[in-house]
Amino acid sequence: MPLTAMGLIFWPLSFLFFFRKDPQRLLELTLIGGVLQAAAVLVMGGLGLQPAMAPGMLFIAFMGLQLMLGVKFPAAGRVLKFCTPLLIAFSWALVGSIILPRLFEGVVLVWPQKLDDVATRVPLAPTRGNITQDCYLVLDLVMFVMTIFFLTRREADPRRLYNAYLVGAALACVVGFWEMAHRLVGSIPFPKELLYSNPGWAVLDTQMSGPVPRINATFTEPSACATFLIGTLYSTVWCALRGYGNWATRVMIFLCTLCLLMTTSTTGYVAMIIGLALLIVYAILSRERRLFRRLMMFIAGGVLCMGVTTLALAAFAPDVIKAAAEVMLETQDKKQSASYEERTQKDADSYQLAFDTYGLGTGWGSDRSSSLLPGFLATIGVVGVLMLVVWNGSLFLKIYRTIKGAAGERSLDAWMIEATFTALLGRTVATLISGPVLGTMDFYVLLAMLVSALIRLQTRAGKQVRA
Template structure:
């Protein structure tokens, strides 16, 4: 049923020659991670794949027909470290499982099939993860090529990202009402139709249901929403955006709290700490004043809400207290011990393979860093550090160049980099990969904005 929505829309935009709409639909479809638009055996394609693949096809036809992209050279030079990291991951997925075959034990990609570690060997997981990696890389390159052209509108893309986040929040509230009341219907067969994922939609935190929204589990929902919270809060504090951005601050934070995900809560605390540190070090009085007002407003709202609930619905306060106690006791839970064990095993695998890793797709950890070390090894992680360092330096330079401009590109840089930081922080806490197509579209929005600002600065210098 989800395919009957996304495939026709994607083909309509394709034949109308509207790549902008295809990218927007990719961002909206990125929140429907537990759904499938096409099922082949036990593999389901996520909704973002339909517009994403047709966007790639459209841009490929443009290249074949001779359409030129003047920024192609700067883009390829700018992203060289990232391309090297992708090449190393693909090469390792072929060599390492054969080099260390049977020498180490790894956690397989499909944990529901084998609930224990297995000897390392080349598997279908290496091929499928390589396919996702290649598809995401091509999507990233093609999106940058398009976004550096004049007809591209990054503002619409960012609003499409917010529309996807709003959809996730609405479905999350709907799911909570369904779980609490029971008589309210909820389209589980539509939203959780991907057979390639184990959907954990019956979890409880004390007496309170944990919501998945459109995702496979509460922590995955929190990982996505924390990116929205980071982006909208920062945009609001910096004076960008409009009423929609401010509304999404409230909606995404509320839905994030409803997931009762420890990952989301920790990432929110980390984000608040980063905000305070930046406001102090940057010495921007306006930003610091807005941040203090934002914190004071949040504390005031929580206080008023708590007093109202204490007076009129004391059972809600008891449920919230039970949730907080269970969150604090997560370290004693079996799931926490299982995740910690997977990360420890992944670190051990990285050591046993002399820092080379087991190959992309061979091992599945619980967090991002041990997963990278266990698969692409120390070499791959160092290449990614170089890429991220180069990216951070270019972001710093571009923001300095755009200081005082209040331009669209400056907003896109700050909005997308905070969204990416939020999702990365949550994944570092509890998440195996950063492999969704919408993530790479956001990254392409960031890189294209950097290139546009630096190109304009170069023209001014030459003039």
Template structure:
């Protein structure tokens, strides 16, 4: 057993703030930007930094539950979380049953690539147990955090503040690493990459340009997180919400994403730009189309000026940009792209060969989100997740109508945009999203929606009379 530097920082903080559950939740959001680090190493098992404050929070709330504490929005939270809870139960059930039911009948890619790097016949494995453990903890954390945050005296806005701080920290680390790789500044790899269970890709190049992964395991993972930050900042700015530093964060996070040179990030941003006008209309905010046009013009001016400065003072960067663009355009011809595509195809095949039931949670490793879910939890689990998404979006839309412009709406719209950004990126290059900070973002969103629904019922407020609640 060893305690890395990250653990030396987090464990004392969690002990210090054990009686302050809100601070623990903020630490989960900030700890989520360090997935390549470990807070504790137990043999071959590495504890993620965000899991330490998450477990500290769960211990506090569990003690309160044992002592008989109840939170005002428990029923609302259970209603909103119901499909996700069902999916978790189904995933655990499938991990126990499916590898035995279809034993040696289906080929799967194991969770960690073996020495041969080939598919293996489906059988019960340690991956079922370990992945079940992460999933159960994450769902329990989501539900209990959402319940706790329905308390009236909690300021929901400060959690979005923690998310913004985390976004700025990622930006700082990305540019720090870029300076380290170009100007040879000191960069504490031992601190950021202490997780021995992950292969950290921190030395990749795109022609003459270094690929930046920041505090994450690879450039694509860093770009996925930054996509959520950009989506959230842009959406709140377009909607006219006032929150310190999010406007400059848009530019800083976009530049950080660019130096990752991640195709995943570029594709997610492109999809976001295409979806943005439709989202504006779909949310009933068509009046923002004019603001969207102004936003695009400002972005074009900033991009043009930045390009002119770079071409004038650093012409060597142009060759690097051309190389990155060429590599991105020819991505489909690379061996890695073909391997990823094959893994997704094999995942869908495994789903079909199990009659849509899936191979069991933790049995198969894919390249992108949808094939991974189909292979793991099957059609039933995917339908449950779809119901959860639809229920969350419909209730969020109602909450935005009931309490327009309130802090609750800022939190709901800000975190939903961040979640959507990470989901879009995961659709292209992530088999699953299993970080505790992602589930905490969902929990905060659920809690904000539940608070609005409870207050609307208590005050008998309808969507036509929102002023009392909004104030």
């Protein structure tokens, strides 16, 4: 099990915070490490342990020791009750990963988790993919619950966690600009061995869009980079419009937008349009004049900046305009590309698997689709998807009631609810367009931040009512 260069950074820091009894720092390091998805801190055979897992596993160990030593978490019962639908859905996925591949073994064809050896569908059978995906699922679930336990305590500071999330996004953007400079100039060194050290992923860092290089920053491919940045963009734009943001938030809006454009990812562009449409619809339906006014100013400022930039480039760098036009034409023609047809075929095959298995699915980790919904239907089936719909519906309802009940309150918890919800919404929208999984540890830390803020705000509101 060789230790990588990234491991020499993350493991010492993680053990330092563990022995200093500082779980807050471990969570912050998990969020920062969440952007380094193409790197590994430890290599085990053909698998690489992602950087976020080093502090994440030590955080789980620290919280487990706390529970064993009798440390009480007053909100533990309420947390488990709140998350019961999600826990049931996860249990169904785990049980299904054991039973369903054996129940439908050899009956249907699936796309395997790893396509390096065979680029075609194979007969369904229990594989190592079921075990590894179950391990990731259990690890993410435990991390989610333990993070909520910690964040419902007084010493936790969710503001620092959100700042760490923005630091991670800024790191991804800086690396993206560095990669672009390296690919354009060539003489500028770029640390590929450090950032792309995970042997379990195929890193697509040589793609082009017309004459323009496509960047993937610290991620495995441009669409993965765009998916992460969309979440950050949704969150920072919403915080700025709602008046929660500061100068750092506004800087991140600019950096994320510029880096998203450089990925030339259709997923990112479509998710940006969907986000803008959702903002306009919400501003109209909510009838919040201040939000609508800020949104119109934001759109006008964006259009003005694009117009000025276009005029400046047309006057001083016309080749850039030609290259941008070629990129847009290639983006529009992606529906005729072989990769688009391959992804569409994978999704169609995954939808068919839901019918062929009578809505039960093939088992978690058995099939790998191109998008999230067909992947869920093919693996956990209609039953699992309905459980997730129930959980998400109850979560949305609680968010709506809590925010409505705390109307006008500018508390830290209200800010965290809106900031994390929009970040999760952005990543989910992008993954629904083109992404097979949501199973990264930093995603579940953000989800835990959202749930813990909801619980704190509801608890405080209940005490005020009783008083």
